[in-house]
Amino acid sequence: MTTITVAKGDGIGPEIMDATLKIILAAGARIEIEEITVGEAVYLAGNTAGITPEAWEAIRRNKIFLKAPITTPQGGGYKSLNVTTRKFLGLYSNVRPCISLHPFVSTKHPAMDLVIVRENEEDLYAGIEHQQTDEVVQCLKLISRPGCEKIIRYAFEYARQQGRKKVTCFTKDNIMKQTDGLFHRVFDEIATEYPDIENEHWIIDIGAAKLADTPQVFDVLVMPNLYGDVLSDVAAQIAGSVGLAGSANIGEECAMFEAIHGSAPRRAGQNMANPSGLLQGAIMMLNHISQTDIAEKVQNAWLKTIEDGIHTYDIFKEGTSKVQVGTSEFADA
Amino acid sequence: MTTITVAKGDGIGPEIMDATLKIILAAGARIEIEEITVGEAVYLAGNTAGITPEAWEAIRRNKIFLKAPITTPQGGGYKSLNVTTRKFLGLYSNVRPCISLHPFVSTKHPAMDLVIVRENEEDLYAGIEHQQTDEVVQCLKLISRPGCEKIIRYAFEYARQQGRKKVTCFTKDNIMKQTDGLFHRVFDEIATEYPDIENEHWIIDIGAAKLADTPQVFDVLVMPNLYGDVLSDVAAQIAGSVGLAGSANIGEECAMFEAIHGSAPRRAGQNMANPSGLLQGAIMMLNHISQTDIAEKVQNAWLKTIEDGIHTYDIFKEGTSKVQVGTSEFADA
Ligand SMILES: CC(C)[C@H](C(=O)O)[C@@H](O)C(=O)O
Ligand SMILES: CC(C)[C@H](C(=O)O)[C@@H](O)C(=O)O
Numbered sequence: 001m002t003t004i005t006v007a008k009g010d011g012i013g014p015e016i017m018d019a020t021l022k023i024i025l026a027a028g029a030r031i032e033i034e035e036i037t038v039g040e041a042v043y044l045a046g047n048t049a050g051i052t053p054e055a056w057e058a059i060r061r062n063k064i065f066l067k068a069p070i071t072t073p074q075g076g077g078y079k080s081l082n083v084t085t086r087k088f089l090g091l092y093s094n095v096r097p098c099i100s101l102h103p104f105v106s107t108k109h110p111a112m113d114l115v116i117v118r119e120n121e122e123d124l125y126a127g128i129e130h131q132q133t134d135e136v137v138q139c140l141k142l143i144s145r146p147g148c149e150k151i152i153r154y155a156f157e158y159a160r161q162q163g164r165k166k167v168t169c170f171t172k173d174n175i176m177k178q179t180d181g182l183f184h185r186v187f188d189e190i191a192t193e194y195p196d197i198e199n200e201h202w203i204i205d206i207g208a209a210k211l212a213d214t215p216q217v218f219d220v221l222v223m224p225n226l227y228g229d230v231l232s233d234v235a236a237q238i239a240g241s242v243g244l245a246g247s248a249n250i251g252e253e254c255a256m257f258e259a260i261h262g263s264a265p266r267r268a269g270q271n272m273a274n275p276s277g278l279l280q281g282a283i284m285m286l287n288h289i290s291q292t293d294i295a296e297k298v299q300n301a302w303l304k305t306i307e308d309g310i311h312t313y314d315i316f317k318e319g320t321s322k323v324q325v326g327t328s329e330f331a332d333a
Numbered sequence: 334m335t336t337i338t339v340a341k342g343d344g345i346g347p348e349i350m351d352a353t354l355k356i357i358l359a360a361g362a363r364i365e366i367e368e369i370t371v372g373e374a375v376y377l378a379g380n381t382a383g384i385t386p387e388a389w390e391a392i393r394r395n396k397i398f399l400k401a402p403i404t405t406p407q408g409g410g411y412k413s414l415n416v417t418t419r420k421f422l423g424l425y426s427n428v429r430p431c432i433s434l435h436p437f438v439s440t441k442h443p444a445m446d447l448v449i450v451r452e453n454e455e456d457l458y459a460g461i462e463h464q465q466t467d468e469v470v471q472c473l474k475l476i477s478r479p480g481c482e483k484i485i486r487y488a489f490e491y492a493r494q495q496g497r498k499k500v501t502c503f504t505k506d507n508i509m510k511q512t513d514g515l516f517h518r519v520f521d522e523i524a525t526e527y528p529d530i531e532n533e534h535w536i537i538d539i540g541a542a543k544l545a546d547t548p549q550v551f552d553v554l555v556m557p558n559l560y561g562d563v564l565s566d567v568a569a570q571i572a573g574s575v576g577l578a579g580s581a582n583i584g585e586e587c588a589m590f591e592a593i594h595g596s597a598p599r600r601a602g603q604n605m606a607n608p609s610g611l612l613q614g615a616i617m618m619l620n621h622i623s624q625t626d627i628a629e630k631v632q633n634a635w636l637k638t639i640e641d642g643i644h645t646y647d648i649f650k651e652g653t654s655k656v657q658v659g660t661s662e663f664a665d666a
Binding site: 072080083108124125127129130131132134135136137138139140141142143144145146172174175176177178179182204205206208209210212213226227229230231232233234236237238242261262 | 405413416441457458460462463464465467468469470471472473474475476477478479505507508509510511512513515537538539541542543545546559560562563564565566567569570571575594595
């Protein structure tokens with residue numbers, strides 16, 4: 001039995017979390033759930049972090065956190081809980097598999113099978129911004145050698161464990177010679193420790209073009225935070241849908257699992273949303289806590305449902321899909 | 334007669350420049366050419382800017398600059414001449430049309446017809462980097478209100494002139510509330526001055542995903558420098574090839590026209606390269622200096638050549654293409 005912290009989140013969050021928990025519990029997941037309230041309600045009660053000390057306490061105590069999407073209110077002062085959690089818990093690695101389910105989910109890139117390993121604490125996400133003059137604002141992009149070493153080593157270790165063959169690094173080091181240059185240099189250094197794994201570097205502009213056009217040439221990709229944010233959405237979407245992708249945020253002690261998409265407030269409460277992204281996050285969680293048997297069972301049931309053409313609205317397409325269902329019917333299937 | 338400054342560049346530069354000049358002169362372009370030497374040879378002679386004072390003189394005097402791709406030597410100390418030119422001449426707007434040529438050039442996105450208007454002087458391209466400690470480096474992302482106003486107004490004016498219907502802004506202002514937040518706020522302000530043109534804002538992660546998946550929903554896009562760099566390569570590539578796209582860098586006084594791709598040293602001297610990107614730059618130049626008759630003639634001849642299936646190696650595809658030709662044969666055609 002592992003106790004996990006669960007946050008049902010905002011917007012479509014509660015629906016997809018209920019669906020996800022129902023599925024994994026039905027498959028026999030040996031978990032106990034401690035629920036916390038974070039996000040919109042907490043923000044609007046005047047807490048600009050969107051989270052209470054007790055909730056932090058639970059997250060740190062249980063070490064495993066399954067989180068539905070959260071709505072951060074517009075406007076200054078409110079801090080993104082995603083970013084805060086990643087930083088406070090030292091979740092330096094964000095792992096995002098983007099794999100086509102051709103021919104069951106419509107995609108222009110049937111052979112795509114890649115994983116983006118995104119640095120998760122540094123870069124422009126450090127959140128250091130200031131008003132320089134009345135008309136000039138600045139944001140600091142921060143890259144550290146230990147930060148680069150941790151994430152790049154993680155990417156190579158991950159590739160080796162998963163039997164993947166190649167790690168590709170994206171940076172813009174022809175312009176940012178010091179910051180992105182450091183990331184690239186550390187990549188080249190660490191690559192020499194993994195002679196069994198191919199390595200290559202692309203300048204991000206042409207690399208992103210290649211990714212959007214011919215994603216099947218990539219395997220594992222590692223890159224600074226902001227690039228990883230943008231390109232994991234691109235990769236997930238062209239593989240089928242951002243709604244199908246989950247994400248593992250891994251640190252030395254704790255880990256957080258989530259969907260890569262947002263809380264989609266306009267779709268909330270309508271039993272429409274696809275729970276697959278969060279479910280994929282939950283499957284990564286089950287693997288992480290060594291309940292691989294359950295993870296496999298859930299993954300197979302999910303694949304079978306998708307293959308049977310039982311699709312939510314976002315991936316429904318005449319021809320490939322058979323029936324269009326809501327969140328709860330999808331979970332039941 | 335307009336005198337233009339021409340730099341033949343490095344790698345495939347000389348070949349594609351010769352081809353481009355041959356084509357536009359054959360079409361009757363009323364231009365005189367003043368050639369300057371910039372780039373690799375100048376860098377390697379010990380000039381870290383890659384350009385001499387005399388070359389600057391010519392560029393400033395003639396005001397119109399047609400530039401082939403340049404190779405910046407690897408390693409610290411060398412400054413990208415692209416970036417220097419854009420900054421020194423105040424070329425604040427970088428206009429990059431990405432239009433499919435379906436069914437003549439193979440593409441998964443036949444209905445794509447968009448223009449990226451990229452801010453060209455600020456952002457992480459300001460080149461302000463420093464070593465903070467032995468293990469920490471930083472780069473400054475700089476956004477100014479006048480910079481935002483200029484580029485966003487340019488995008489709306491451009492849309493109106495070209496009869497385009499919508500301007501879309503991409504930022505990551507849920508994280509960078511001050512810098513990207515300023516860009517977004519100025520966008521919303523200026524949009525109210527153009528009630529005839531639709532406007533919308535996307536967070537860049539999901540916006541980029543939409544662009545890579547369903548580019549036909551976009552029309553004119555405006556965004557900060559680095560996002561524009563990456564997404565214009567993505568858009569050009571999925572429209573057909575980065576080798577087909579040209580770029581206009583526009584300032585109050587001067588303008589520079591180029592291909593969006595690089596100098597491809599490995600393809601150099603083999604009469605292989607596709608001159609279309611630079612030719613598209615030259616067509617934008619002809620329009621800019623009000624030789625629209627010649628611009629149209631060249632554009633039509635180019636389209637006819639592409640439509641006739643006379644393709645260079647990079648866009649050659651069994652089925653769509655008829656004959657594979659080299660740089661000079663393409664120009665002759
Ligand atoms: C919600 C937002 C802060 C977050 C990010 O930018 O990292 C999201 O886009 C993601 O990719 O997980
Ligand atoms: C060569 C490089 C400095 C340049 C840039 O990053 O702007 C290029 O990629 C471009 O898009 O024109």
